[in-house]
Amino acid sequence: MRSLTLKLTLTFLAVSLAGVALVALIIGFTTSTAFNQFLLERGQSDFATAAAAYYQQNGSWDGVAEALAQQGLAVVNSVDNNPGANQGNNPGGPRNGNTNGGPPALFALADQKGVVVVRGGPYNIGDTVPSAVLSQGAAVTVNGQQVGTVLSTGGAPRPDPSSTRFLSQADQALLIAGLVAAALALGLGIILARSVTRPVRDLTAAAHAMAEGQLGQQLPVRSRDEIGQLTAAFNRMSADLQHSNELRRQMTADIAHDLRTPLAVITGYLEGLRDGVLKPTPQRYDVLFNESRHLQRLVEDLRTLSLADSGELAIHPVPESPADLLKRLAQAFQGQADSQKVTLALQVEDGLPSIEVDPERIEQVLANLVSNALRYTPAGGEIRLVGRREPSAVVMEVQDTGAGIDPSALPHIFERFYRADESRQDDGSGLGLAIAKSVVELHGASLTAQSPGPGKGSTFTILFRL
Numbered sequence: 492m493r494s495l496t497l498k499l500t501l502t503f504l505a506v507s508l509a510g511v512a513l514v515a516l517i518i519g520f521t522t523s524t525a526f527n528q529f530l531l532e533r534g535q536s537d538f539a540t541a542a543a544a545y546y547q548q549n550g551s552w553d554g555v556a557e558a559l560a561q562q563g564l565a566v567v568n569s570v571d572n573n574p575g576a577n578q579g580n581n582p583g584g585p586r587n588g589n590t591n592g593g594p595p596a597l598f599a600l601a602d603q604k605g606v607v608v609v610r611g612g613p614y615n616i617g618d619t620v621p622s623a624v625l626s627q628g629a630a631v632t633v634n635g636q637q638v639g640t641v642l643s644t645g646g647a648p649r650p651d652p653s654s655t656r657f658l659s660q661a662d663q664a665l666l667i668a669g670l671v672a673a674a675l676a677l678g679l680g681i682i683l684a685r686s687v688t689r690p691v692r693d694l695t696a697a698a699h700a701m702a703e704g705q706l707g708q709q710l711p712v713r714s715r716d717e718i719g720q721l722t723a724a725f726n727r728m729s730a731d732l733q734h735s736n737e738l739r740r741q742m743t744a745d746i747a748h749d750l751r752t753p754l755a756v757i758t759g760y761l762e763g764l765r766d767g768v769l770k771p772t773p774q775r776y777d778v779l780f781n782e783s784r785h786l787q788r789l790v791e792d793l794r795t796l797s798l799a800d801s802g803e804l805a806i807h808p809v810p811e812s813p814a815d816l817l818k819r820l821a822q823a824f825q826g827q828a829d830s831q832k833v834t835l836a837l838q839v840e841d842g843l844p845s846i847e848v849d850p851e852r853i854e855q856v857l858a859n860l861v862s863n864a865l866r867y868t869p870a871g872g873e874i875r876l877v878g879r880r881e882p883s884a885v886v887m888e889v890q891d892t893g894a895g896i897d898p899s900a901l902p903h904i905f906e907r908f909y910r911a912d913e914s915r916q917d918d919g920s921g922l923g924l925a926i927a928k929s930v931v932e933l934h935g936a937s938l939t940a941q942s943p944g945p946g947k948g949s950t951f952t953i954l955f956r957l
């Protein structure tokens with residue numbers, strides 16, 4: 492059985508059939524028990540009424556067995572102890588004898604003293620019935636006086652034809668109800684099974700499409716149950732896969748592009764020098780040297796990123812003072828800031844707690860942020876290195892009053908090879924912030940950027956939770 496729909500439908504059907512069968516069984520049993528009880532009570536009442544009428548008429552029980560037998564309520568027969576018994580007199584109706592081939596008698600009758608006067612079951616004429624048994628029988632009362640007791644013999648009543656018809660009609664109704672319930676269960680089971688398996692079929696089709704290279708499959712989430720959650724997770728996975736596939740393709744193109752420019756310059760210069768078209772001057776060697784340095788940096792950045800991606804970028808955290816880190820940074824960049832006529836200010840709160848960092852790696856990150864700030868801040872601007880405390884965190888910030896970042900570019904600046912201004916390609920690899928973010932996150936910290944807009948400066952924030 493390869494279809495989930497078929498399996499579910501058959502399961503629903505099996506469960507409902509079992510339920511219907513059980514209900515039919517219980518109802519059938521209860522109905523026949525209740526009906527037997529009803530027949531027994533009716534028979535007992537008829538027997539008692541007839542017995543009372545006889546007593547009222549005759550003033551004694553003499554001959555009662557024959558009289559009741561004539562009404563079809565009792566039986567007299569050859570083995571009866573009663574010498575006056577009317578042998579085999581049993582004209583139809585519910586019999587009350589058991590030695591002449593009929594069903595067992597249902598009732599016996601005892602007189603006021605508890606002596607059996609109409610036989611039936613274990614009670615024979617002349618037997619004295621214990622008072623404990625008498626108390627369970629039904630009293631026969633004449634003029635307010637108990638004159639006898641009807642005793643139940645424990646026999647099963649034999650239903651008359653109308654009762655049998657009633658019972659078989661009830662059985663038929665039960666059978667029809669059962670069949671209708673089973674048909675309904677089958678119909679509903681098919682609908683339910685199809686609706687349950689539909690999202691699974693959609694998921695299978697989408698997974699096949701993805702396997703064939705059509706990434707980015709999205710399916711409607713129709714419910715909030717487990718299948719809805721599975722669909723939502725599939726949609727997320729599919730979108731992520733498509734995004735990372737696009738990033739990978741874009742990155743390969745970017746790497747090729749970034750390698751081509753310096754390689755073209757180097758090749759062109761080397762050809763000219765080899766053919767004697769260009770004279771080897773110190774300036775030309777400088778160009779060659781700078782281009783190969785650029786290539787070296789690019790390769791180094793790519794290596795760092797791939798190590799970070801594979802989780803192999805090792806960090807060796809030690810307790811470090813944020814104030815010392817920022818001071819060393821300010822000293823390192825003071826000269827460059829002065830020469831660009833940019834103010835470099837240090838603003839560190841007193842008593843900042845130490846943080847667990849790999850000093851070399853974090854210095855690289857901060858240096859990257861400051862050199863970006865210097866690159867995008869014109870003369871007369873200011874770069875501020877801030878160290879401050881936040882509730883349960885230490886924050887280090889590099890703020891500048893420079894070019895700022897367009898809100899549309901802001902979400903992308905940490906992506907690999909992203910440059911807000913494509914024309915400034917020679918300045919950097921476009922990998923600096925991607926590496927910085929990976930390294931900061933390796934420390935369990937976060938790196939974010941804010942900018943009020945172009946021309947309004949930017950702030951890069953590293954937040955270390957304590």
Ligand code: ADP
Pocket residue numbers: 863864867891893894895896904905909910911912918919920921922923924925948949
């Ligand atoms: P790049 O090597 O191009 O600087 P980064 O990853 O360091 O690459 O930065 C990505 C982009 O983020 C930059 O191209 C620039 O557009 C933007 N950016 C980074 N720092 C700043 C800053 N301080 N001010 C304005 N823009 C910035």
